[in-house]
Amino acid sequence: MTTITNHMPTAELQALDAAHHMHPFTAGAELAAKGARIITRAKGVWLTDSEGNRIIDGMAGLWCVNIGYGRKELADVAARQIEELSYYNTFFQTSHVPAIALAAKIAELAPGDLNHVFFAGSGSEANDTNIRLVRRYWEIKGQPEKRVIIARKNGYHGSTLGGGSLGGMSGIHKNGGMLAGIVHIDEPNWWDQGGDATPEAFGLARAQQLEQKILEMGVENIAAFIGEPVQGAGGVIIPPSTYWPEIQRICDKYGILLIADEVITGFGRTGNWFGSETFGIRPHIMTIAKGLSSGYMPIGGSIVCDEIANVIGGAGDFNHGYTYSGHPVAAAVALENLRIMQEEKVVEHVRDVANPYLAKKWAALTDHPLVGEAKLVGLMGSIALTPNKATRARFAGDQGRVGYACRERCFANNLVMRHVGDRMIIAPPLVITPDEIDVLIERAWKSLDECLAGLKAEGTQIAA
16 A cells, blocks of 8 residues: 655655645745745644644634544545545436535525535636626526626635636736636725725725726626625735625625625634625625535535526536536535534534634734734634834835745744735634634744844834
């Protein structure tokens, strides 16, 4: 039997990695010179690297390891499913038990009339599916000109051509262009862009850009609006309270389909099963992935309302799909993940234990000289780094320079806390305990102190 273990010194592993492995969202030459950190095993909220360091994972992998690492139940389910039915497709009028059972469970958990699931291998693929779903829907309804999808700047919907086009990340658009028929409005980022407006007034104004864009493009051309309940990769941008109610009103007024991208916010991250429930959103489609299997297997999907599913299902073949749509092993693992979450009351733990405990300690980070804002919903938080809290000023030089320096101190202190520009963000496993939250916060303070010391040493002025 072939096994893969850490059988080489770290330097040799780093050299092999640099020679053959192309990393996503990475400057390859810079990483090759520095050397990747090699993660060898994990348990609960803890990672271990090839040097034996124990690292607290404040990002749940890539926003996904909701039930924590090392759950033997998921390994056992995967092994049983591989032995019983390792693979079969769901094309050509066939199905299999894991896909059927998982679709039924998702429909049970999802709010409203979101009763149908089109499976994909990732959130990026699922958002590509959504583009085709909404355009096909309007075509069948006799309105083929309704093809434009409105999204948001700094939103993230994946890195495939379709998902990357929906997202508002200019760096992705520069790497290969965009699909036609996708336009963007501004994000509801009050801290960075709100000026003298109150958060409530700013949130309302940003939501009303949707109505302005609909009227500018012509309602007869608009297929859908897509947005994350909380902009995750954009910096954990939690919108003002006025934002989503106004977005919902506008979509309802003009009959625009509403897509909630729940790839990050789904499956407990915000203290409810779905972020749409937290923010009162009534979507026609929800994009899911990540927490669906807690990252143990690649799987994603689109949860579709009755109206769209019935229209598309009644009009002949829907010519779309993936080899691994509803992969039986991935589906079986996801189903077991959801069983564990329900039986162990993981969502309730987020709502009643972990969030209240973390919220107080996270808010207290604003006492640090570098921190101007600390925002948290569920187990999804961000802090804004600034040289001047009163003016919400940016640091001189390249945006993200200070955030990167802070991230480097976090990693040196065995804490995974990510930076987006000069915001630091966390999304730890949902099973994190109060004692582990104490460790996370202690290491965050230490890293902020070291970052501040570095800035002062280089002469950066920090307002008292």
